Amino acid sequence: MSGTGRTGDGHGRLGNALSSLAVAVGCVLFLGGFAWGAVVYKPYTVPTASMSPTVEAGDRVLAERIDGADVRRGDVVVFTEAVWGAQPMVKRVVGVGGDKVACCDARGRLTVNGQPVEEPYLHAQSPAGSQPGAPAAQQDFSAEVPKGQVFLLGDERSTSLDSRVHLEEPGQGSVPLSAVQARLDAVAWPSPGLVERPESFAGLPGGISAGGPLPFQLAAVGAGAALILGGAAAGSITARAAGRGRTGKPARVR
Known part of the structure; x- marks a missing residue:
């Protein structure tokens, strides 16, 4: 029997969930920053x-x-x-x-x-x-x-x-x-x-x-872009790691 399969899958699922969350939050910030700017500025x-x-x-x-x-x-x-x-x-x-x-x-x-x-x-x-x-x-x-x-x-x-x-x-x-x-x-x-x-x-x-909200809007867009890119990269790394784990030989139990 193998003692590593379940643990590896658990880490993979957690990594995928976190990367997906980062991308989702990033999309909200990125699109929200642009939408906010379109409403406030001309x-x-x-x-x-x-x-x-x-x-x-x-x-x-x-x-x-x-x-x-x-x-x-x-x-x-x-x-x-x-x-x-x-x-x-x-x-x-x-x-x-x-x-x-x-x-x-x-x-x-x-x-x-x-x-x-x-x-x-x-x-x-x-x-x-x-x-x-x-x-x-x-x-x-x-x-x-x-x-x-x-x-x-x-x-x-x-x-x-x-x-x-x-x-x-x-x-x-x-x-x-x-x-x-x-x-x-x-x-x-x-x-x-x-x-x-x-x-x-x-x-x-x-x-x-007072100054307008433009710096905050730009910060939201920048943070959103960083989360999207970071989350996508982390998801790709997690997927590759999970693929290697599935193709590896199971450990022996003595």
Whole structure:
């Protein structure tokens, strides 16, 4: 009689069960991460270079679907406004309802309610505390943002057609919150990376927005892929080991 057959089969069954469980959990995480992302995010192609260097013309970006009430200063948003051309545009929110936005102070900085704002995302601006760079706008301006609206500027201030172009219109160039469709969270292609929230707006009332769930979604997809591959590999090894055990000679009992 053999004393090894039953034990070997038991180990094989356990190995198969564990590998199958890993694959199943991996599929849930992998597909769930993609499904979660599809619900929360919408892809866009940036139409112009007005937001350079944060995002460039032709970049494929992921924008989190949000309600207008979730908009904060510093957010890079996608919006559609008939007066601006009735097509999706990408700009940065620098003022919300009730704010007075002006430029420029003695150091060439944008001010919001009289408070200067460092803008390290601009090409020409110097980091906080260093020597002042080029001004945040080529011409001085000021605007009061009506309630329920936002004031928008491009990061490429020398070429961006933004709220400054519409200062003489009702609302002084501001856009209704209802026009905002999404907030940029990341560049997907060609240079993947997250779009950071600028800390320079954090000291103003309302603060800055929290990051989106994209890192957790990517982690779920990555973990799912690892479990699927690991479980499949473990199942294959277990199957080969079980096959060798079945073809081997039984041990003798003395």
